[in-house]
Amino acid sequence: MMRDMENGKREENRKPEQPGKRQDSQAERLKRRYGRAVPQRRGPMGPGGHGPGRQRAMAKGAPKNSRATIKRLLSYLNEDKAKMGLAFFCVIINTVASLAGSYMLRPIINRYIAPMDGTRGDAAGLAKALLAMALVYAAGVLANYAQAKVMLTVAQNSLQKIRDDLFTKMQTLPVRFYDTNNNGDLMSRFTNDVDTVGQMLSNTLVQLFSGALSIIGTLGLMLYTNVYLTAITIIMVPVMMRAGGAVARRSQKYFSAQQASLGAVNGYVEETVTGQKVVKVFCHEDTAKKEFRILNQDLRDNQIKAQFFGGIMGPVMGNLSQINYSLTACIGGILCIWKNFDVGGLTVFLNFSRHFSRPINEISMQVSNVFSALAGAERVFAVMDEEPEAPDDRDASVLAPMKGHVILEHVTFGYTPDKVILKDISLYAKPGQKIAFVGSTGAGKTTITNLLNRFYDIQSGSITIDGTDIRHLNRNNLRENIAMVLQDTHLFTGTVRENIRYGRLDATDEEVVQAAKTASAHSFIMRLPKGYDTLLEGDGANLSQGQRQLLNIARAAVSKAPVLVLDEATSSVDTRTEKHIEHGMDRLMANRTTFVIAHRLSTVRNANAIMVLEHGEIMERGSHEELLDMKGRYYELYTGVKELD
Ligand SMILES: Nc1ncnc2c1ncn2[C@@H]1O[C@H](COP(=O)(O)OP(=O)(O)OP(=O)(O)O)[C@@H](O)[C@H]1O
Ligand SMILES: [Mg+2]
Numbered sequence: 001m002m003r004d005m006e007n008g009k010r011e012e013n014r015k016p017e018q019p020g021k022r023q024d025s026q027a028e029r030l031k032r033r034y035g036r037a038v039p040q041r042r043g044p045m046g047p048g049g050h051g052p053g054r055q056r057a058m059a060k061g062a063p064k065n066s067r068a069t070i071k072r073l074l075s076y077l078n079e080d081k082a083k084m085g086l087a088f089f090c091v092i093i094n095t096v097a098s099l100a101g102s103y104m105l106r107p108i109i110n111r112y113i114a115p116m117d118g119t120r121g122d123a124a125g126l127a128k129a130l131l132a133m134a135l136v137y138a139a140g141v142l143a144n145y146a147q148a149k150v151m152l153t154v155a156q157n158s159l160q161k162i163r164d165d166l167f168t169k170m171q172t173l174p175v176r177f178y179d180t181n182n183n184g185d186l187m188s189r190f191t192n193d194v195d196t197v198g199q200m201l202s203n204t205l206v207q208l209f210s211g212a213l214s215i216i217g218t219l220g221l222m223l224y225t226n227v228y229l230t231a232i233t234i235i236m237v238p239v240m241m242r243a244g245g246a247v248a249r250r251s252q253k254y255f256s257a258q259q260a261s262l263g264a265v266n267g268y269v270e271e272t273v274t275g276q277k278v279v280k281v282f283c284h285e286d287t288a289k290k291e292f293r294i295l296n297q298d299l300r301d302n303q304i305k306a307q308f309f310g311g312i313m314g315p316v317m318g319n320l321s322q323i324n325y326s327l328t329a330c331i332g333g334i335l336c337i338w339k340n341f342d343v344g345g346l347t348v349f350l351n352f353s354r355h356f357s358r359p360i361n362e363i364s365m366q367v368s369n370v371f372s373a374l375a376g377a378e379r380v381f382a383v384m385d386e387e388p389e390a391p392d393d394r395d396a397s398v399l400a401p402m403k404g405h406v407i408l409e410h411v412t413f414g415y416t417p418d419k420v421i422l423k424d425i426s427l428y429a430k431p432g433q434k435i436a437f438v439g440s441t442g443a444g445k446t447t448i449t450n451l452l453n454r455f456y457d458i459q460s461g462s463i464t465i466d467g468t469d470i471r472h473l474n475r476n477n478l479r480e481n482i483a484m485v486l487q488d489t490h491l492f493t494g495t496v497r498e499n500i501r502y503g504r505l506d507a508t509d510e511e512v513v514q515a516a517k518t519a520s521a522h523s524f525i526m527r528l529p530k531g532y533d534t535l536l537e538g539d540g541a542n543l544s545q546g547q548r549q550l551l552n553i554a555r556a557a558v559s560k561a562p563v564l565v566l567d568e569a570t571s572s573v574d575t576r577t578e579k580h581i582e583h584g585m586d587r588l589m590a591n592r593t594t595f596v597i598a599h600r601l602s603t604v605r606n607a608n609a610i611m612v613l614e615h616g617e618i619m620e621r622g623s624h625e626e627l628l629d630m631k632g633r634y635y636e637l638y639t640g641v642k643e644l645d
Contacts, residue, residue: 034267090147097140109344155202184270193376200373211359244364251309321357404562404593410461436604439613491540515558521550
């Protein structure tokens with residue numbers, strides 16, 4: 001990932017300055033790089049494959065199939081149907097109460113304040129009527145409170161499920177997915193996008209429902225009160241709807257852009273934070289700032305646009321509603337004078353007509369929330385729809401116990417179909433044998449180990465363990481039986497003991513200590529402030545690289561897997577310590593089929609067979625002595641006669 005970033009920056013530096021247009025294209029390029037999957041490197045390979053359509057779905061965040069997305073979102077509410085029903089019932093009570101409360105004003109005015117027959121008002125009657133009105137409103141408020149509480153639970157339940165599904169899905173995704181996606185963008189999907197969905201589930205659904213209900217109820221009461229005045233409102237409503245619709249359409253576009261920009265900014269920050277040392281070492285702070293500013297500017301622009309169109313909805317609708325109100329007041333007044341329309345009727349009508357725009361307003365505003373939530377939901381669902389690791393065959397074999405007889409026959413593989421990395425690799429390793437891979441950087445050594453535990457599936461040829469093709473083996477069974485020390489060390493947040501025990505969860509404390517001793521990690525662990533209980537954080541940031549490697553070796557040592565892969569396992573350990581751990585390593589490798597990758601050739605001398613790999617092909621093979629006698633590539637590497645190209 002860092003390599004990509006540095007290359008990218010170099011590219012940028014080379015680019016001639018083109019003010020104006022340059023900013024845009026650079027923003028797009030950066031966004032493409034940090035804000036989404038990198039489709040160039042994913043190809044339709046392996047079982048299942050990733051179709052181009054899916055790549056595009058991951059790439060952008062625009063809601064393209066809103067109906068399907070809504071359906072899928074609603075499916076998360078299924079379990080809480082009863083609660084939803086209760087919430088919607090409360091909404092009905094609230095709406096009816098508020099409409100009834102408003103309408104009660106008509107008889108109150110006409111009977112107790114300004115009776116139509118010209119008699120005096122009735123104070124006692126007024127007090128009673130007002131009390132009744134207050135009770136009706138109070139019922140509405142209570143219902144509203146209950147509704148908010150229930151919906152919050154419903155929404156949070158769904159969010160919990162969505163996060164759970166997303167995380168569960170991420171555990172099933174192949175290594176290829178992580179190799180080709182930006183961590184920060186994935187994190188953004190987990191946080192921001194899920195949040196926007198949460199907003200919609202807790203507020204929007206209810207508001208849409210209550211808005212629609214209010215509109216229908218108010219319209220009914222308006223018609224009942226005065227047909228002529230209702231006509232004015234009915235003419236104004238489509239105008240308002242049109243205006244609202246126009247604004248909403250625009251905000252939909254910008255909300256998707258906003259979520260994508262947010263993903264890109266997060267991606268960039270994540271990468272610069274994890275690679276901060278490299279940024280500093282190469283004095284890239286200024287370039288990083290410049291690039292960040294471009295992405296930040298893009299986010300700002302998109303947020304302004306999205307929120308502007310979201311925000312002007314209120315004022316636009318408000319103004320139209322004022323016009324509607326004035327017109328109604330004017331004509332209503334005339335009707336009172338000429339057509340004997342009651343003052344109470346006019347008062348409640350004006351009240352209704354002023355509040356009529358509110359639900360329309362609310363609905364239009366919620367529409368923009370819906371769009372942003374749909375954009376978020378699509379980004380979340382895009383990950384959920386990613387092709388998982390191909391499932392095991394239904395009759396997948398389980399080798400228990402596995403002996404560790406590994407055979408590679410004519411294995412050909414490329415990460416993408418157009419670029420072959422490994423060509424026609426054939427070799428065998430009998431149980432307990434030690435096979436070493438040596439060769440220059442990028443020759444394909446790590447790639448071979450990626451194939452052994454099926455991080456990637458081969459394109460042709462076969463890999464068998466104990467005579468069974470690994471593609472027909474149960475994947476967990478396969479991986480349980482291959483202990484790996486990866487080239488990139490990784491430690492989890494947790495104690496030293498927990499990190500070692502990761503290799504085998506049922507290992508006893510003694511076995512953990514034994515494994516640490518095998519890896520020569522015991523003595524330095526004992527020097528840590530709390531020994532085996534020292535908490536490691538941030539990928540073991542408080543350890544040296546060599547110590548991290550020793551812990552990774554200890555983790556492999558605690559496992560009882562019959563096959564062991566050591567990819568540059570001791571590359572950062574000093575030669576003295578390496579000598580020191582040799583015995584431990586010998587013990588570790590005894591009775592296990594071991595594949596060792598090492599640049600330091602002294603560590604592979606005692607291997608049963610050494611494979612010299614160049615450009616994905618086995619160039620030479622044999623024991624240390626045989627290879628030296630051959631006076632070929634290995635001889636050159638070992639004696640340093642010729643520098644590698
Ligand atoms: N995830 C990946 N996607 C695409 N290409 C990759 C990926 N990983 C490695 N490659 C390519 O595969 C080739 C072999 O890489 P590999 O990691 O196997 O080399 P290596 O022999 O282990 O090198 P080193 O000694 O540096 O660890 C390289 O050319 C590399 O560019
Ligand atoms: Mg490697």
